[in-house]
Amino acid sequence: MPSAVTLSQITKSYGSFTAVDRFSLEVERGTVFGLLGPNGAGKTTLIKILTTLMRPSSGDATVEGFSVLSAGKEVRRRIGVVPQENNLDRYLTARENLILHGRLHGMKPAEYNPRIDELLEMTGLAGRQHDFPDTFSGGMQRRLVVARALVHEPRVLFLDEPTTGLDPQSRRALWEHIRRLRHTMTVFLTTHYMDEADALCDRIMIMDHGESLADGSAAQLKDAFSRAHTYEVDFRGDASGFREILEELPFVRSVEQEGATFRLTLSGEDALKPLIDSPVGRQIRKICLLEPSLEDVFIALTGEKVRE
Known part of the structure; x- marks a missing residue:
């Protein structure tokens, strides 16, 4: 299976502090990959590099074969991003937030309108599509952020701690949406919830201090420590x-x-x-x-x- 995401000897330093140290990784297409680590482990740094928000100090990374250093525009065409914080436009309705995203990706109304209808139904927001995000619960806002990231049908979806702060019911609902994406695209997930990684991820890597400590399925990792x-x-x-x-x-x-x-x-x-x-x-x-x-x-x- 070809790799959807590849990191080759990635290093990111801030002066004398090294956040990521010669980190390498390959993620197969169509899998749900989980990156776990404590605060300061380097997870967010890697996400920022892979989504072209930050350049590494050395090394290179590719997403769907395109380098984040030399083909950033092509990378951005192929990825969807759900950041840690909700960054919806509060002055646009739910549907208008999705329309804006589609237009930013060069989609025409005939392309994005049916897609938006599908996503609103999938996330259970069709009945609230003309309401403003400020009137939504935290779980509804997170579902809208996920829907927005999927409007342009990305090949790789990056989820950076997508369920932080959600109540158990909202977390489970979001899990169901992520499960539906399995095998249709590659999902790159960071989370602090071990049960979330156990339930969703085909493969898990645990990192700390910018380095990989363990890699495998949840069952393999648990078996190694049995x-x-x-x-x-x-x-x-x-x-x-x-x-x-x-x-x-x-x-x-x-x-x-x-x-x-x-x-x-x-x-x-x-x-x-x-x-x-x-x-x-x-x-x-x-x-x-x-x-x-x-x-x-x-x-x-x-x-x-x-x-x-």
Whole structure:
């Protein structure tokens, strides 16, 4: 499958600070690609480079085969962008916002009007198309921003944290719209919501400090970290004093407790029998292997420290 997006040794520096360091990536056409990372990881810098809003310090990137350095106009013809902030024109109605976008892309009324009708129906905004965006909820505004980005039928859609600040219902509604785009275009998504990436993305890359840390499907990333051997253990009756005993066992790496339920990280699968044979083994009621979540993988790679 040909690549829709390619980054080749991209570096972006601001004086002595390097936001992105020799970053390379290829994204296949027709996939939903998720780029995850904490604040300051370099995600927005890469989005700005790929959408021709910023030039890299070195390296090059292509979108649908066109260089962001030498063919920026061709790149912009082929992309749609949903930025972090809603940037709708508040003095135009919902439909007029979409018409303006179509005209800016050189579309004629015979082209953009049927397309706009289709998008308004898809996003559930047909009944509000003659209202102003200021009268819309946050979720409705985000759906209108997505519709606007799709008017000219882009080959690649960039979504920069598209559901930030939305309530759960609005997030799920927007997810459904993104799912409908699967395989008809390439979607390049950045998000802080691990469940969003898990639900939507065919492929996920986790980055930090301008570098890639892990790359694969959600299942592959979680499987790679399943070697942690973390188990949830329920004990019968009073479990007071069990924590101290468990922490003394040489094959127990860490202990977390909530009432009579413990979360234990063991040295390996071969530690299960010694656990059962330990002084607290007879009080064990249930043992469950805990599969790591995408958030567990993210924290393991990027750390628990809060970023500014």
